[in-house]
Structure formats: C-alpha cells, structure tokens
Amino acid sequence: MTEHKMLSADELQEYIKNSACVHDVSLAGGDYQNINLEGIRFECIDARGAKFTAVNLNDSVWECCQLDNAIFSQCHIDNLYMTDCTLTDGNFFDTVLKKGLWSRCSAERLSFAQASLESTVWNACQFSDIRLTEAQFHNATWSACIFKDLQLDDCYLEKVRASDCDLNNACFRRSDLIQCAIERSVLNECIFSMNDLRYLSLYRSQCENSDFTHANMAFSILSESYFRHSTFTGANLTNANLNLMSLDAGDMSKTDLRYASCRRLKANLTSFVEARLDNADFHQAEFIDCDWRGVDRTSVRPIEEKRVAAEKWQPHL
Template identity: 25%
Template structure:
C-alpha cells in the first residue's frame, strides 16, 4: 500500500508551483488545510479527509476521489474533470462556482450544504442526497440524476436540461424559477413541494406524484403526464398546453385559471377540482370524470381561433426552370 503524502509534504509540493500529479493521498488527513491555485492530476485520493478545508481555484483532473470527505469545507472556483467520486461527502460545506465535467459521482452527499453556481455537464450524480441543502444557480445538462433525494431542499434557479431524474424524491422541496426541461422524471415524487414558476415542459412525468403540492404558475407544456397524480395539489395558473397522458388524477386539485389548450388525456379524473376560468380550448379527454368540479367561467373551444390554428398557406406555384416556358 502506498503511503499518502503528509499534510506538510503536500504543502511542499504545492509551494513548488508545479501540478501535483501521480501521487497518493489515499486516506490522508488534510483537515483544515488551506490550498489555493493548485492542479491535481492523476491523483489517488480515496478516503482522504478535507474536513473544514479552504480550497480556492483548484483543478482536479483524472483523479480518484471515492469516499473523500469535504464536510464543512469551503470550495470556491473548483473544477472536477474526468474524476470518480463514489460516496464523497460535502455535508455542511459551502460550495461556490463548482464545475463538474464528464465525472461520475454516485452516492454523493450534500446534506445541509450551501451551493451557489454549480455546473455539471455530461456527468452522473446517481443516488445523490441534497436533503436540507440550499441550492442556487445550478445548471445541469445531459446528467444522470436518478434516485435523487431532495427532501426539504431549497432550489433557486436550478436548471436541468435533457437529464435523467427518475425515481427522484422532492417531497417538501421549495422551487423558485427552476426548470427540468425535456428531462425524464418518471416515478418522481413532488408531494407537498412548493414554489413558483417550476418548468417541467417536455418532461416525462409518468407515474410521478404531486399530491398536496403548492406550485404557483407551474409549466407542464408538452409534458407526458402518463399516469401522474395531482390529487389535492394547488396549481393556480398551471399550463398544461399540449400535454398528453393516459390516466391522470386531478381530484380535489386547485386548477383555477389553468390552461389545458390542446391537451390530450385519455382518462382524466377532475372530481372535486376547482377549475374556475380554466381554458379547455382544443383539449381532448377520452374519458373524464367531473363530479363536483367547479367549472364556473371555464372556456371551451374558440371556433375562430381553431380556424386560425388549422389554416395553412396555399401551395406556391412551381417556378419554371431556366429555359422552360409556362
């Protein structure tokens, strides 16, 4: 077994001004260390302890970081590229301007962490725990977020595009101007979540649950609702434009001023729903249950608008080829 560098030996490497490469930090104790402007390359750091460390402008490239502990640490302007990080712990850490690229980080814990400006590109964050964290200005693209735990987490401007986030637990989470556009969220749980302007446009929400959620002006445009449940949810001004589904439960939901324009749902249960001033223009429901629903002020098809939507310009006459007479 290779002996890890001591904290003094690591500082000596750093002070030389050269990248720290091809060394072992495995199970090393670097708690409370302060590092700035350092590049780590091909470093084996499994199980190392960086609790309460101060890390600024650090680059980790092609490093093995499985089980590394950053609990209570402060990380600013830190970049991870092509790094493994199974089971890392950032509990209670303060993370500012982090970048994670083509890295695999399963089972990472961010419990009660404060995260601002995190960017993840083509990475894997499977089974990550965000519980109780405060997350602001995060962008994830083409990232695997399956089996996340975001219970009671604060999400502010959390943007996830084209991601896989199946079986994710967002119970009691708070969302402010967040988007999961075109992401796969099937079998996810948003029960009793709250917030405003949550965008789920183009998402796969089959068998997801929003029971008891309180979301102001959420956007489900073109989403696959599948067999989603919105039972008892408060969704004023929700947009379900062109959404589609097979068996969707809206029982006792607040859908006042919601827009179902051109929605296509095979079986929909609106029993007891509050649907004042809802827009049903162009909507199609194969089977719908309306028992006890309040549809006062609801608007159905607008014939003139349908004519405009279905209009197409006449075909243009074929232009003659050079030298061809009409």
C-alpha cells in the same frame, strides 16, 4: 495509476512550493485539514479516504482523481473544477460551493448534507443514491446528468436548471423548488407531493407514475410534457401553463386549475372529479373518457369561436 507513498500534509505543502500541479501521487488516507491548496491542479491523484476539512480549495482543479470516501466538509470553495473523478461515499457536509464545473464525474452515496451550492454546473455526471439532506441550491445547472434514486429531504432549490437529465425514482420530501426548470428530462416514479413547486417548468419532460399530490404548482409550466398514471390530486395549478400537455390515465381530482392555460391539452381516461376550472382556457383541448363528476364545466373561459374558425381556415388555391 502507479503506487506511491502517501504524502503527509507537510510533504504536500513542500511539494506545492515548487509546483502548482500535483500529478500522479498518493494522498490516500491523509489528513490535510486547514491547509491552503488554492489554485492547485491535481491530476491522476489517489485521494481515497483523504480529509480536506476546512481546506482552502478555491480555484483548484481535479482531473482523473480517485476521491472515494474523501471528506471535504466545512469548506468554503469558489470555482472548484472536477473532471472524470470518482467520489463514491464522498462527503461535502456543511460546505459552501460557489461557481465551478463538475464534468463526467461519478459517485454513489455522495453526501451534500447541509451544503450550499450556488451557480455550480454539473455536466454529464452520474450519481447514484446522492444524499441532499437540508441542502440548498441556487442558480445551479445540471446538464445531461443521471441521478439514480435521488433523495432530497428538507432541501431548498431556487432557479436550478436541469436539462436532458434522468431523474427516475427521485424523491423530494418537504423540499421547495422555486422557479426551477427540469426540462426535456425523464422523471418516472418520482415523488413531489406536498412541496412548493411554484413556477416550476417541466417543459417537454416525461413523467410516468409520478406523484404531485397537494403540491403548490401555481404558475408552473407543463407545456408539451407527457404524464402517464401520474396524480395531481389536490394540487394548486392556478395560472399554470398546460398547453399541448398530454395526460394519460391521470388523476386531477380536486385540483385547482383556475386561470390555467390548457390550450390543446390532451387528456385520456383522466379524473377531473371536483376540480376547480374557473376561467381555465381549454381552447381546442381534447378529452377522451374523462370523469367530470362534481365539476362546473360552464365556469371555464368561453370558447373563442372566431379564433377556432381562423385556425381551421385554409386558403382556396
């Protein structure tokens, strides 16, 4: 990127009178608060440390821009598009983002404190130590993203869909994930304890050494997922779907599994001490060296002998 003199707010406004595309200029350290940049396209811009507080950025496009330490606080932005941008130490405090697409962006310590994101899409982004304190996500989509040391404190996520993501070491503190899906993803060393995770889907995801202690996971979908050394102590898994789930050296003690569907579940060296199993369906489930102390195993749904026989039947040729 060629070195250029920084454009002032007045110079930038004069520039966009003649062109809707701002290309290869410097906005680094500039103060552009409260100006109208709606529909403007930014290409190869150096905007490190720039202030865009309360700026109209609706339908704006940012491509190959340096936005480290840039401030986008207190904005209300519809359809923000960012591609191949860097946003380390960027700040979207108290900003509302609706729709829009971020693709192949990267950042460390990017902050969305008290921000609201609705129907936004993050694709193939890499974020390290992203800050989401008191943030809200609605109908957001995360695809093939890497979140290193993700921190969510007092957040609310509803109908967020994450697929093929890496969320290792994510920590969800006092946060709710309602009807969210984190599928075909890796969630090792994660903390979900004490959170509201109703209807959460972890379909085909991998969780090792993760903590779901006392989480409300009613109606959750854990089918075809793999859990190793993970704990669900005291969790509410009523009406959950654990079909074809693998549980290795886990802790299900005092877990509420009433009416859960656990068909073909495989559990190895797992504790079910004092778990509640009323009307749980363990059709063709496999248990190896599990601990059942204090459990009424007669309370589970009766084995369907005819169904088992039908599934084992093979035609004679």
